[in-house]
Every structure is written in C-alpha cells, then in structure tokens.
Amino acid sequence: MAGITAGVATSHVPAIGAALDNGKAGDPYWAPLFAGYEVSKRWIAEAKPDVVILVYNDHASAFSLELIPTFAIGCAEQFAPADEGWGPRPVPAVQGHPQLAWHLAEKLILDEFDMTIVNAMDVDHGLTVPLSLMFGQPAEWPCKVIPLAVNVVQYPPPTGHRCWKLGQAIRRAVESFPEDLKVVVFGTGGMSHQLQGPRAGLINAEFDNAFMDRLIGDPEGQAAAPHIDYVREAGSEGIELVMWLIMRGALDERVRVVHRFYHVPASNTAVGHLILENAGS
Numbered sequence: 507m508a509g510i511t512a513g514v515a516t517s518h519v520p521a522i523g524a525a526l527d528n529g530k531a532g533d534p535y536w537a538p539l540f541a542g543y544e545v546s547k548r549w550i551a552e553a554k555p556d557v558v559i560l561v562y563n564d565h566a567s568a569f570s571l572e573l574i575p576t577f578a579i580g581c582a583e584q585f586a587p588a589d590e591g592w593g594p595r596p597v598p599a600v601q602g603h604p605q606l607a608w609h610l611a612e613k614l615i616l617d618e619f620d621m622t623i624v625n626a627m628d629v630d631h632g633l634t635v636p637l638s639l640m641f642g643q644p645a646e647w648p649c650k651v652i653p654l655a656v657n658v659v660q661y662p663p664p665t666g667h668r669c670w671k672l673g674q675a676i677r678r679a680v681e682s683f684p685e686d687l688k689v690v691v692f693g694t695g696g697m698s699h700q701l702q703g704p705r706a707g708l709i710n711a712e713f714d715n716a717f718m719d720r721l722i723g724d725p726e727g728q729a730a731a732p733h734i735d736y737v738r739e740a741g742s743e744g745i746e747l748v749m750w751l752i753m754r755g756a757l758d759e760r761v762r763v764v765h766r767f768y769h770v771p772a773s774n775t776a777v778g779h780l781i782l783e784n785a786g787s
C-alpha cells in the first residue's frame with residue numbers, strides 16, 4: 507500500500523529560484539539561506555520518495571482571476587514551468603503521477619472535498635522553488651510530483667481548519683492506493699510577508715516561530731486560527747501559511763522534527779522550513 511512518511515514545509519520565494527538559476531546562490535546575501543537547506547537535500551536523497559504531493563498556490567500564472575479553484579489537483583502526465591513574465595525557469599518539467607492523482611481526486615471528492623481536476627497546467631515558483639530547494643539543480647526531478655493548488659490569492663481562501671481536514675483526507679486517500687509508494691507531502695508558502703500597501707516588507711519573527719511551534723505540537727489548535735490572525739500578524743501574503751496545515755494534517759498526531767530553519771531576509775519574505783517525520787498517533 508502507499509503511505510505518507512514525512513512532510514516538508516518551506517517558503518517558495520521566487521527570488522530564490524532566480525538566485526539559483528542565475529548562479530548567485532553563493533553570494534553573501536543568499537549563502538546563509540541555501541546553507542539552511544543542505545541538511546534537507548541530504549535527508550531527501552536518503553528518504554527517496556516515489557511521489558511528492560506538492561501543496562502550493564498558483565500566483566495568477568496558470569489560473570487568472572477568470573477562474574479561481576479553491577483546491578485543484580494536477581492529474582496530467584507532465585507540468586511545464588510557467589512563464590511568469592521573464593521566461594520559464596530553466597528547470598526540468600515536472601513528471602506527474604496520473605494514477606495516484608486520479609485516485610486522490612476520486613477519494614477526496616467522494617470524501618466531500620470538491621477538488622477541481624486539472625488535466626493541463628503550467629506550474630509557477632510556488633511549486634518549482636521548493637523542488638529546487640530540496641533537490642538542487644538535477645537534469646530531471648528524481649520523483650513524480652502531484653501538484654495540489656490552493657487559492658490564497660483571491661479572498662476568500664479556505665480556512666486553516668478546512669486545510670487541516672483536507673490533509674487528513676489526503677492521508678486516507680493515499681493509504682487506500684494499492685501500489686507500494688513512498689509519499690512525502692510538501693506544504694509551501696509563507697512565512698510572514700506583505701508585498702504591497704503601507705505595510706509592505708512586514709516581517710514578524712515572533713509570530714512565524716510560534717506558528718512553527720504550534721504546527722508541530724498543536725496543529726489542531728493552529729487550524730482553528732481565523733484568517734485575520736494571519737493577515738494582521740504575518741501580512742497579506744502570510745495567509746499562504748494555511749497550506750502548511752494541509753501537509754501537517756496528512757501526518758501522524760506526533761511528529762519528529764528532523765530539521766527546522768528560519769531565515770530573514772529573502773526578498774520581502776521571512777523563510778521558514780520544517781522537515782517532519784511521522785512518530786505515531
């Protein structure tokens with residue numbers, strides 16, 4: 507049977523991708539950030555997932571304001587890097603896992619999560635930057651990836667509680683897939699950041715670290731937090747953090763913290779990163 511062994515949370519700042527793609531990862535500004543992912547690259551090379559379910563948000567790259575799915579699952583064979591205005595990132599196309607993706611779509615919809623089924627989609631920095639941070643710059647990504655896009659761009663995004671419940675449903679769905687597959691769930695976005703308006707540049711390290719503490723030790727409590735808490739404390743784009751709750755909902759009640767990293771600044775954003783392994787319920 508398939509099973510989820512671990513979860514990874516990470517910010518997905520586009521400038522991180524640009525730093526890698528343009529050979530600037532060793533610059534003094536970026537080196538401390540990438541140093542925080544060295545452990546992670548070693549961990550995932552050992553963990554060798556067959557499939558990553560990658561929870562992220564599209565930033566008006568694949569979906570415009572004409573069509574805004576709350577939760578969308580990528581069922582295609584392949585997903586190309588999106589052109590976000592300066593050409594697609596020079597990273598490999600993402601290979602999907604249509605059999606598992608369709609199984610997830612079926613189980614989740616019958617479990618009353620109304621997923622949008624996506625058969626063709628380009629994937630933006632929200633998905634490709636976490637892959638680069640975890641896998642470096644390989645010629646091909648070393649595992650299959652199922653994109654799971656969440657609307658956090660246009661109000662109203664789903665609640666943290668709905669995201670937490672979706673994570674639990676994803677776990678049930680994965681565990682009913684008959685093939686032996688090792689699955690890791692990524693939750694991306696955050697941490698505190700605001701890209702526009704009078705509070706642009708807002709960073710709240712205290713909130714970010716408390717969020718990570720609660721995600722680890724009291725995720726259900728964190729899931730009860732309303733949107734306004736994220737927006738007030740973590741800025742308008744801090745709402746991306748609800749996606750971390752999908753990852754956490756897919757794990758055991760108790761988790762082992764393999765790695766925890768927090769770094770400011772990266773572009774306008776505080777970068778947070780966790781690797782959590784299941785430790786029992």
Ligand code: DHB
Pocket residue numbers: 518519520521565695696699701743772773774775
């Ligand atoms: C930035 C961060 C994001 O999460 C994003 O989607 C776009 C930009 C930034 O800090 O520049």
Ligand code: FE
Pocket residue numbers: 518565632695696746
């Ligand atoms: Fe983002």
